[in-house]
Amino acid sequence: MSGSVMIGLHGVTKNFAHTQVIREFSLDIYQGEFVTLLGASGSGKTTILRMIAGFEEVSGGRVTIDGVDMTGLPANLRPVNSVFQNYALFPHLNVYDNVAFGLRIKKFPEKLIKERVRESLNMVGLDAFATRRIRQLSGGQQQRVAIARAIINRPKVLLLDEPLSALDLKLRKEMQLELKRLHRELGITFVYVTHDQEEAMSMSDRIGVLAHGELLQYASPEELYANPASAAVASFVGETNLFDGTVVDIVKGYSVIQTRHFLTKAPVAEGHAVGSAVVLSVRPEAIRLGDSVGAPICRGIIMERIFAGSLIRIWVRVDEALTIQCLIHGTRNDEFPIGEEVDVIWEPNHSLAFPKEIKSLSEDSQLLGSNESAGQ
Amino acid sequence: MIVFFGIPNLYMLFISFMQVGGYGGIVYHFTLANYHLLFHWIEFKVIVDSLIFSVIVTAVCLVVAYPFAYIIATSPARRKLILLFLVIVPFWTSSLIRTFALMFLISTEGFINSVLLDFHIIHQPLNMLYTLGATYLGQFYSMLPYMILPLYASLQGVMDHPEYMEASRDLGAGASKTFWRVVAPLTIPGIATGSLLVFIPTLGTFFIPLLMGGGGVVLVGNFIESQFLAADNWPFGAAASALVIVITLLLIGFSSRYMNNAFLEEGNA
Structure with a gap:
């Protein structure tokens, strides 16, 4: 500027x-x-x-x-x-x-x-x-x-x-x-x-x-x-999936994070230490479903899908407490039918882990759509 | 409406075109003489005097009531309630009683004179009652709340939309320009309503000039009253009444253009 x-x-x-x-x-x-x-x-x-x-x-x-x-x-x-x-x-x-x-x-x-x-x-x-x-x-x-x-x-x-x-x-x-x-x-x-x-x-x-x-x-x-500075910014600017977790190890520039549902990695950031509570943020468009390349992070059942031209918005239910929102590129409407069991995958580099703030989210995961979180 | 308002007025209009009998009463014979008399006789001066009187009373009420209404509208809720209460209290007493109270205050042996004499501010009691000034004071005093209330309602409407005043400030207008260019024009409906509510009763007033003016002040209301009761000339009194009603209706028609504009509602749509 x-x-x-x-x-x-x-x-x-x-x-x-x-x-x-x-x-x-x-x-x-x-x-x-x-x-x-x-x-x-x-x-x-x-x-x-x-x-x-x-x-x-x-x-x-x-x-x-x-x-x-x-x-x-x-x-x-x-x-x-x-x-x-x-x-x-x-x-x-x-x-x-x-x-x-x-x-x-x-x-x-x-x-x-x-x-x-x-x-x-x-x-x-x-x-x-x-x-x-x-x-x-x-x-x-x-x-x-x-x-x-x-x-x-x-x-x-x-x-x-x-x-x-x-x-x-x-x-x-x-x-x-x-x-x-x-x-x-x-x-x-x-x-x-x-x-x-x-x-x-x-x-x-x-x-x-x-x-x-x-x-x-x-x-x-x-x-x-x-590069949102906090989970609050990440959830307010664009849509994101947030997961509460704990850093269990730090290896080669990555924090290993244990959430209630899965074990994953995210780039080390300020405030990370073994044992510290973090909020993991994964954008819906960073998520891939059902391909066998790379180890799946978790598995779930497709609950809902909305076809929107070149993008399909999909909600994958892992269990009662956790539903993950995904935005998948796809042109065929018969991909990912409701009820199908799929692997959920994302690159660790496409996720961010923020130190947990005091006023943070109490549940394991929360889906914050842009407008819901705007408090209107 | 028809029974209590239409028929009496139509009847009055009807007899205003009739002749008066030799010993009072009405002779049912068509004539325009009553109106002719009104415009050619000395009585026309009474109507002009009454119009001047009413205009001045209305103007003074407006000038006094506006700041008062402004203070009420901009007061915090609790004080606003108290001030509004004070404006409404006089309505609980008959205006006749209030006029007597005012007479007591300003009469030669009255409260104001005794206080001024006791404190040796004056040595002779002031002659205030039974003057034209006293008539003005009495009429002004009895009409003031009718001006304050519509002005207050109008100003409150503007205060409820502070964005108009903020927009004016934002565009470079200071407090006084904001008042004259935004607040005052937005309260024109209140000004019109209040002025009408004061002007019309003042034009027809008769007991205030009678009591406060002591018979020295004759307005059209007194004139009509005396034609009906003292002179026993009902047709002439009816003609004078009809003229007052026509003036009133003209005024209502004129000011309704300014009253029905619900500026604020529309502006916020």
Whole structure:
């Protein structure tokens, strides 16, 4: 990442009444980056955004924007603009007046405002809607007006708080592309908040994963997926199978791990020692079924299969306590019928073992699909 | 509705076109003379005076009630309850009784004068009761809650959507610009409702000018009352009433454009 730091969060804390919702939060966002704060509801991601915008004052630490300390500066004096979750378009104004609001406050001449409004509405594809009332617009159109109203002010940073959560799936995908395009064209820094890991992965230059007011990991989507810093990140970013186990030996760069159901190996990582509790993470797509190459890790019965084009999603039941989710490449629909007994295999290098955290999973294994774990 | 509202009003409209008998009473003979008299006689001044009186009372109520309603709407839950309770308490007492209480307060031998005299702030009792000012005060006092409540409801609706104010701040507006450009326009339905609720009863008021103004202040309500009861000229009184009703209906029609706009519900859809 080249360029200068646009937003700096330095040891930021936030208390509401007597609870600390943000703990010692530090993070740098560079000029022009698209950064997403990803976390379940209640993780503090929106609070961070509101502290950048100036709607909440920090309880401790500092927020800087373009090198300037924002402490004590009210929202209206900060060089940022927001797109709100429910759009917050002014219902008493039409589209044109909503978009023009910021420039009118700054007392721009009406002629210039007219030009800029047209330009902004053009960017979001709503040129023809200037005289419409807000309630005459669909959700997607309201979303576009909200974006136009923010970018017309040419802020240094655009803050977006779950802007697509109210839209249906198809529109959401369209708007994701649209936002990426706007980000490229405007060249300004975007800070995006969402609980949807897929959205975060597909749009961001970097993602900050949050839980309980703390930053778990801050990295590019590729890095997060390939090298999650903890089991919590692994389960939140993409799907994974998690197994509780204990390190019983360390041999040639691998930890030998005993779980309740099988013995396997994983690359040695920080915090591994003989006798330490770990959580083993294996991505569904890292799993192979039923081929005889290599020793099977365990055996199970195919419980359910969903054919999805080039991929087949399969649930293999080892026993009552353990079902493993697999994503298999296959084009034939008659492979792996339900009820068949299969070997479950994965390469040790495709698994990761994390030191067990205190707030970790109590069961032998848990399947955490992306959206279930998002706590929605 | 038809029995208790429609028939009496239609009957009144009907007799407003009738002639008055030599010794009072109604002679059932069509005439426009009553209306003719209204517009050409000195009585028309009464209607103009009443309109001015009502506009001023409404305006003063609005100016006083708005900050009060704003304070209620932005108060924490417990204090909000207490303040709302205080606004509603006067409704438990007849407005006639409250007007008498106000008379006691400001009369020459009343509470305010005795306190001021006792503390030697003044040496002569102030002559406050039975003046036009006292009439304004009485009307304002009795109407204030009718302005506060709709304004409060409207402001509460805005406060329940803090994102509008946040969006305004976000777009660079300070507190006062946010108020004038976002909060105030969003409370137009409350302003319209409150103004109507104050204006209409004020236009028809008769016992407050009678008690507080001491007969020196004659508004259209007093005029109508005297035509019915004292002058025994029912058709003329009915014509004046009809005119007041027409003015009222025009106002309702005009302000309903501003009242039925459920800004907030629509905006959040």
